[in-house]
Amino acid sequence: EDKVVQSPLSLVVHEGDTVTLNCSYEVTNFRSLLWYKQEKKAPTFLFMLTSSGIEKKSGRLSSILDKKELFSILNITATQTGDSAIYLCAVDHAGKSTFGDGTTLTVKP
């Protein structure tokens, strides 16, 4: 059975902290791993990773994929209250996507 597991399920930090979100997967015909941020409504795209060991970076957010160990991490440095959201990991495989249950991040002032 295809499976994507995210940890932790929830996290509370203070502004300025650095956080690491985890995503592990077991799927057939892996194509890519994607991270999305979901605030009040629709998820919005953050990163897509297809190759092992290559870090994707956008401002304070970065992500990397390990295809041998079947996991990815999303790092957020110098967190701000605007980073509070649900972070979703999705794996594209066999032409469709399987999502994890998400990590709810709360950043306190």
Add this chain to the structure above:
Amino acid sequence: NAGVTQTPKFQVLKTGQSMTLQCAQDMNHEYMSWYRQDPGMGLRLIHYSVGAGITDQGEVPNGYNVSRSTTEDFPLRLLSAAPSQTSVYFCASSRDRYNQPQHFGDGTRLSIL
């Protein structure tokens, strides 16, 4: 630049009623999909389509039908609503099925009484 548009935004149904959730995209995307999101859970794939005239089942297809007569539209039909179908429904599209990020609509919050 509308992107993915879902209607309605909210709906309350009685058990046994049927309804159609509408989804339209204006980006000429080939791939479209429907997900449901329950509290504390991620998105679960209901049905998807790789192009006009082609649909396939996802992880949780029971109780739902879809059709794709045009590239732009991908409606989701609830045949006989049940309380277990109370959820937030998201429609998404991407350029094709290969290594593309999905663009999501704002969701339809559906309650079945």
